[in-house]
Amino acid sequence: MNFEDTPEEAEFRSRVRAWLGANAKPRDANSASNPLGERETDEMIADAKAWQSKKFDEGWACLTWPKEFGGQGLGRMESVIWGQEEGKFDVPPNVYQIGHGMLGPTIMAHGTQEQKDKYVRQMARGQEIWCQLFSEPAAGSDLAGLRTTAVRDGDDWVINGQKIWSTGAHYCDWGMIVTRTDPDAPKHKGLTYFIIDMRSEGVEARPIKQISGAAGFNEVFFTDVRVPDSNRLGEVGTGWMVALTTLMNERVAIGSGGAGGGFHRLLDLAKRSRRNGKSALEDSAVRQQLADFYVTSKGLQYTGYRTLSAILRGDTPGPEGAIGKAVGAPMMQQMASFAQDLQGTAGALLDKDVAGDDSTWQELYLGAPGMRIAGGTDEVLRNIIAERVLGLPAEIRVDKGKPFREIPTGPQKD
Numbered sequence: 001m002n003f004e005d006t007p008e009e010a011e012f013r014s015r016v017r018a019w020l021g022a023n024a025k026p027r028d029a030n031s032a033s034n035p036l037g038e039r040e041t042d043e044m045i046a047d048a049k050a051w052q053s054k055k056f057d058e059g060w061a062c063l064t065w066p067k068e069f070g071g072q073g074l075g076r077m078e079s080v081i082w083g084q085e086e087g088k089f090d091v092p093p094n095v096y097q098i099g100h101g102m103l104g105p106t107i108m109a110h111g112t113q114e115q116k117d118k119y120v121r122q123m124a125r126g127q128e129i130w131c132q133l134f135s136e137p138a139a140g141s142d143l144a145g146l147r148t149t150a151v152r153d154g155d156d157w158v159i160n161g162q163k164i165w166s167t168g169a170h171y172c173d174w175g176m177i178v179t180r181t182d183p184d185a186p187k188h189k190g191l192t193y194f195i196i197d198m199r200s201e202g203v204e205a206r207p208i209k210q211i212s213g214a215a216g217f218n219e220v221f222f223t224d225v226r227v228p229d230s231n232r233l234g235e236v237g238t239g240w241m242v243a244l245t246t247l248m249n250e251r252v253a254i255g256s257g258g259a260g261g262g263f264h265r266l267l268d269l270a271k272r273s274r275r276n277g278k279s280a281l282e283d284s285a286v287r288q289q290l291a292d293f294y295v296t297s298k299g300l301q302y303t304g305y306r307t308l309s310a311i312l313r314g315d316t317p318g319p320e321g322a323i324g325k326a327v328g329a330p331m332m333q334q335m336a337s338f339a340q341d342l343q344g345t346a347g348a349l350l351d352k353d354v355a356g357d358d359s360t361w362q363e364l365y366l367g368a369p370g371m372r373i374a375g376g377t378d379e380v381l382r383n384i385i386a387e388r389v390l391g392l393p394a395e396i397r398v399d400k401g402k403p404f405r406e407i408p409t410g411p412q413k414d
């Protein structure tokens with residue numbers, strides 16, 4: 001891969017910079033982006049919608065989407081350049097990652113023309129926000145084990161069950177849900193995928209309060225929720241295939257999320273911190289640790305470029321995409337922990353009014369376990385790398401081909 005911009009890319013980058021410079025404030029290089037938190041949600045959502053609307057009106061929304069759906073019909077490289085440049089500005093948090101990164105592409109791939117016309121352009125404009133309703137209390141890594149049911153009733157389907165860890169469901173307008181429509185089929189075969197109006201009667205989102213005090217995701221309960229058949233995405237019983245499109249796009253969205261960032265903030269903190277009466281940067285143990293983080297973050301950066309090169313060649317990113325998250329998420333946790341050590345007793349402070357931007361290390365430390373779980377846990381990613389990159393034997397699957405109804409779920413009688 002050529003690491004320099006081509007003349008066309010350089011021209012695009014300078015247009016992006018000019019537009020961002022005219023419409024947003026540059027971010028202080030040492031400040032971290034503000035994650036969505038419980039306290040600021042309403043204001044942040046309003047800011048995020050205003051920012052997205054501006055981008056849409058002025059031709060900077062959903063760059064890789066076709067123009068007919070509100071995108072700009074540009075390539076992946078332009079989208080990467082946009083992300084790199086927008087990241088240097090103080091813009092609202094991206095509440096559209098799930099909708100734009102995963103759900104829009106799923107509707108474009110599997111939706112009817114009517115569904116595409118009705119939802120995709122609106123999604124790009126961003127006045128409606130979308131959530132992903134896949135995981136359940138007993139179906140996360142093993143998603144195909146989900147138990148929320150949809151039963152046909154005339155022109156509608158009636159949905160009952162519970163989802164969990166649904167990011168943003170408490171402020172979202174629309175969701176994409178996978179349900180079980182045939183418990184007599186093997187578990188991957190009896191699923192059907194729907195678009196659901198989150199304001200429907202019988203939908204209840206209960207935010208889950210996290211250790212950081214934020215409440216970014218929810219339990220969502222469905223009690224006799226009626227969804228019209230026209231909101232079904234794909235054929236009855238093909239929900240797993242449709243869900244795989246969403247999940248493949250999730251891996252790409254996570255993989256292009258800039259794993260390995262944050263090193264320069266950590267270096268800056270080390271320069272400002274004191275250890276044994278001198279700058280922490282003069283301490284050999286600190287230097288050793290920083291060098292380790294630097295090497296790992298460079299490895300992640302170049303592994304990310306490898307995935308990007310594959311996408312630019314038109315290939316589908318392979319299972320090696322799992323490496324970025326399997327290494328990057330634990331490293332973020334280790335870096336946050338090390339930053340807290342550097343801060344000494346101030347490392348315990350989470351309040352931004354007291355600790356300023358350095359408090360984001362505490363927020364990162366408390367949020368990092370979630371990053372190691374969302375989109376594939378550490379163990380599941382290692383399984384993928386073991387089986388599909390290294391070619392080790394696959395896990396034993398005792399439920400393969402069995403009707404879902406017959407898969408044991410609790411203690412077995414003799």
Ligand SMILES: Cc1cc2nc3c(=O)[nH]c(=O)nc-3n(C[C@H](O)[C@H](O)[C@H](O)COP(=O)(O)OP(=O)(O)OC[C@H]3O[C@@H](n4cnc5c(N)ncnc54)[C@H](O)[C@@H]3O)c2cc1C
Pocket residue numbers: 098131132133134135136137138139140141142164165166167168217369370371373374375376377378379380383395
């Ligand atoms: C911050 C965050 C945001 C999320 N957002 C969403 C969202 O918007 N929508 C949504 O639908 N879901 C969301 N999720 C849910 C996420 O997809 C699941 O948490 C994840 O897939 C893991 O599932 P689980 O929590 O049920 O854990 P489980 O699958 O029950 O795993 C429990 C433990 O068992 C281990 N394990 C499981 N299977 C294996 C195996 N085969 N081999 C070895 N070890 C195994 C896991 O690694 C883990 O340590 C989010 C999660 C987080 C943390």
